[in-house]
Amino acid sequence: MRYVDEFRNRRLIDKVAQEIRCAVDPDRVYNIMEVCGTHTMSIFRFGLRDILPKSIKLISGPGCPVCVTPNEFIDKAIAIANMKGVIIATFGDMLKVPGSRSSLEKEKAKGCDIRIVYSSLDALQIARKNPNKRIVFLGIGFETTAPTVAQSILIAKKERLNNYSVLSGHKTMPEVMEALVHDKLIKVDAFLLPGHVSAIIGMHPYEFLSKSYKKSCVISGFEPIDILQSILMIIKQVKPKVEIQYGRIIEKSGNPLAKKSINKVFERCLSVWRGIGRVRKSGLKIRRSYKEFDADYRHCEPAKGGRSNLVDSKDNIRCFCGYILKGLKTPYDCPSFAKACTPENPIGACMVSSEGTCAANYKYGKDTTHSR
Amino acid sequence: MEKILLTHGSGGTLMHKLIDSLFMRELDNPILREKKDSAIVKIGKKSLAFTTDSYVVNPILFPGGDIGSLAVYGTVNDLAVCGAKPLFISLGMIIEEGLDRDLLERIVRSVSLAAKRSGVKVVTGDTKVVERGSCDKVFINTSGIGEICYPGLSVDKIKAGDSVLVSGTIGDHAISVLSKREGISFSSKVKSDSAPLNGLIARALKVSDKVKFMRDPTRGGVATTLNEMVTAGKFGIAIDEDRLPVANGVKAGCELLGFDPLYLACEGRVIIVVQKLHEDKVLRSMRSDPLGRKARVIGRVVKEFPGKVYLETVSGGRRIVGMLSGEQLPRIC
Numbered sequence: 171m172r173y174v175d176e177f178r179n180r181r182l183i184d185k186v187a188q189e190i191r192c193a194v195d196p197d198r199v200y201n202i203m204e205v206c207g208t209h210t211m212s213i214f215r216f217g218l219r220d221i222l223p224k225s226i227k228l229i230s231g232p233g234c235p236v237c238v239t240p241n242e243f244i245d246k247a248i249a250i251a252n253m254k255g256v257i258i259a260t261f262g263d264m265l266k267v268p269g270s271r272s273s274l275e276k277e278k279a280k281g282c283d284i285r286i287v288y289s290s291l292d293a294l295q296i297a298r299k300n301p302n303k304r305i306v307f308l309g310i311g312f313e314t315t316a317p318t319v320a321q322s323i324l325i326a327k328k329e330r331l332n333n334y335s336v337l338s339g340h341k342t343m344p345e346v347m348e349a350l351v352h353d354k355l356i357k358v359d360a361f362l363l364p365g366h367v368s369a370i371i372g373m374h375p376y377e378f379l380s381k382s383y384k385k386s387c388v389i390s391g392f393e394p395i396d397i398l399q400s401i402l403m404i405i406k407q408v409k410p411k412v413e414i415q416y417g418r419i420i421e422k423s424g425n426p427l428a429k430k431s432i433n434k435v436f437e438r439c440l441s442v443w444r445g446i447g448r449v450r451k452s453g454l455k456i457r458r459s460y461k462e463f464d465a466d467y468r469h470c471e472p473a474k475g476g477r478s479n480l481v482d483s484k485d486n487i488r489c490f491c492g493y494i495l496k497g498l499k500t501p502y503d504c505p506s507f508a509k510a511c512t513p514e515n516p517i518g519a520c521m522v523s524s525e526g527t528c529a530a531n532y533k534y535g536k537d538t539t540h541s542r
Numbered sequence: 543m544e545k546i547l548l549t550h551g552s553g554g555t556l557m558h559k560l561i562d563s564l565f566m567r568e569l570d571n572p573i574l575r576e577k578k579d580s581a582i583v584k585i586g587k588k589s590l591a592f593t594t595d596s597y598v599v600n601p602i603l604f605p606g607g608d609i610g611s612l613a614v615y616g617t618v619n620d621l622a623v624c625g626a627k628p629l630f631i632s633l634g635m636i637i638e639e640g641l642d643r644d645l646l647e648r649i650v651r652s653v654s655l656a657a658k659r660s661g662v663k664v665v666t667g668d669t670k671v672v673e674r675g676s677c678d679k680v681f682i683n684t685s686g687i688g689e690i691c692y693p694g695l696s697v698d699k700i701k702a703g704d705s706v707l708v709s710g711t712i713g714d715h716a717i718s719v720l721s722k723r724e725g726i727s728f729s730s731k732v733k734s735d736s737a738p739l740n741g742l743i744a745r746a747l748k749v750s751d752k753v754k755f756m757r758d759p760t761r762g763g764v765a766t767t768l769n770e771m772v773t774a775g776k777f778g779i780a781i782d783e784d785r786l787p788v789a790n791g792v793k794a795g796c797e798l799l800g801f802d803p804l805y806l807a808c809e810g811r812v813i814i815v816v817q818k819l820h821e822d823k824v825l826r827s828m829r830s831d832p833l834g835r836k837a838r839v840i841g842r843v844v845k846e847f848p849g850k851v852y853l854e855t856v857s858g859g860r861r862i863v864g865m866l867s868g869e870q871l872p873r874i875c
Binding site: 171174178180183184187214215216217218219220221275276279280288394512513514524532533534 | 545546547548549554555556559784790793794797799800802853855856857858859860861862864867
């Protein structure tokens with residue numbers, strides 16, 4: 171298949187791997203965090219750790235939107251799902267994420283109308299077909315998904331689809347990375363930055379990482395060649411800077427149209443990240459001018475519907491997701507991993523999402539197998 | 543109270559747990575315990591293979607097939623992989639009130655054609671109609687009986703060094719069904735591989751007496767089927783990513799939807815484990831059949847990693863290929 175096979179070519183892979191082996195400083199350990207869940211999955215799927223020198227340590231970061239969605243978001247979604255006449259439209263990965271007491275999958279089995287969609291535009295279609303129902307789309311994801319969700323709201327406003335709303339759990343990447351580099355426990359020398367986020371925001375929002383914190387950064391694509399080449403670029407950097415490997419997709423300044431639609435519909439807010447906690451300005455909430463499409467405003471304001479039926483959210487103490495998302499621990503350090511916590515019965519979100527670090531280790535990792 | 547979730551029917555680990563903890567517990571007997579695609583039962587001196595399967599595929603018409611032909615081929619294949627010659631099948635239909643008569647005719651004609659193509663007779667049937675909403679258009683159950691012609695196929699005969707063959711490209715069925723599913727539909731030229739394998743299998747068994755074991759990789763795909771073979775823990779299986787036959791359209795569909803072709807259902811493919819010496823012979827015989835043109839050796843049985851299936855990746859690394867767990871692909875067959 172064109173545009174994929176070229177980036178999985180064995181000869182090229184061997185060549186880049188060889189260059190990496192030649193370029194590494196033998197006396198140094200390189201701690202490189204791959205921020206994005208798609209990178210984590212790709213690294214495992216293609217067995218890239220096997221072909222890298224031992225001095226390169228790849229640490230999985232917080233870049234899986236499902237994994238960083240906190241219990242309270244799931245609890246809220248479940249509460250809304252149980253309201254009369256509501257259809258929840260969501261990405262499939264969200265179904266199994268455990269909230270404080272239940273999951274959307276379990277609520278679905280109990281009779282809630284929860285439908286899997288591949289895009290917010292599919293959710294709009296459900297809204298058009300069901301004028302007597304209230305459709306709530308669970309908006310999660312980073313800058314990559316936010317523009318399409320913003321568009322869905324703009325379309326809904328234009329078409330006067332008043333039965334459509336979005337529960338926004340959107341998060342932004344540069345702000346959480348700033349929180350990460352502030353954390354003194356986290357030892358990372360360089361970042362492999364998510365290519366698709368930069369397709370929207372470009373490279374400039376990350377420049378503080380190299381300027382203020384002296385971290386090498388390469389914005390990378392997702393195929394084996396992309397990842398290896400990005401690692402090579404990191405190793406070769408003399409002075410820390412932000413570089414783009416994924417040039418076939420990314421413009422330095424990003425996609426102005428997409429940025430515009432995000433800014434039109436959303437504004438920055440404080441956001442809670444599972445495992446990381448509250449991070450200032452790292453979330454996107456729907457602006458007041460679009461409040462009729464904000465599920466938080468329409469369904470969760472206690473004043474409107476009397477007593478709110480939201481539960482008090484609790485984090486699961488057996489779960490190491492927080493440490494894992496920060497790269498402080500690996501899944502193998504977690505007492506629940508592959509024992510109490512499996513993809514069928516996940517305790518933490520890192521096991522639920524197909525891009526979660528624990529799911530990747532469970533599915534592809536070598537060491538998991540003896541404990542299964 | 544615990545509820546049954548869609549994942550319980552996915553063909554993966556959760557389904558196996560449900561089978562072991564409920565069905566096996568309540569219905570246990572030596573034949574059921576074998577957990578083969580078909581039960582092998584002895585009546586007098588004759589050995590028979592007996593199997594059943596229900597079909598709930600959504601949508602009921604898909605590129606390359608429909609629920610009618612699928613219901614025949616699925617059962618025929620379950621008999622054939624056990625070394626049986628499929629003879630008779632039953633047809634149980636559960637129809638939703640309001641179904642177009644024309645559509646039903648089309649499906650039944652398809653059953654008839656598929657039965658002729660596979661050389662089996664539909665000898666008994668049942669028809670039920672339920673209220674609108676109680677089922678989705680039409681569900682079909684078929685059971686089948688076949689005569690064992692090649693006894694002795696068994697997972698216990700597999701030894702390190704044996705070759706693992708697949709009869710054609712993998713994942714075509716799942717992608718063809720998904721490409722037409724409401725809410726996902728995308729433009730794709732992939733056709734389902736749904737087809738009767740009894741001819742191809744009989745020929746392979748005729749040319750070699752060193753075929754050890756066979757299974758059709760339906761739900762859960764090649765990965766899950768191979769994992770079922772290694773569960774006893776006596777050997778491992780190594781597969782070579784470079785050699786996996788995957789059609790371009792399936793590759794594209796997988797990239798789009800985030801699937802791994804190793805986990806996608808096939809409905810007209812068989813995995814054959816054969817002694818290395820007979821590999822060429824069997825491969826030639828498979829390739830002489832139109833359904834096996836793209837047959838390939840995809841891997842081998844190994845001593846290392848007993849109980850595990852692992853993949854040598856295109857990039858030269860290795861990774862474990864586990865059983866399907868927790869994926870959301872309901873109603874693919």
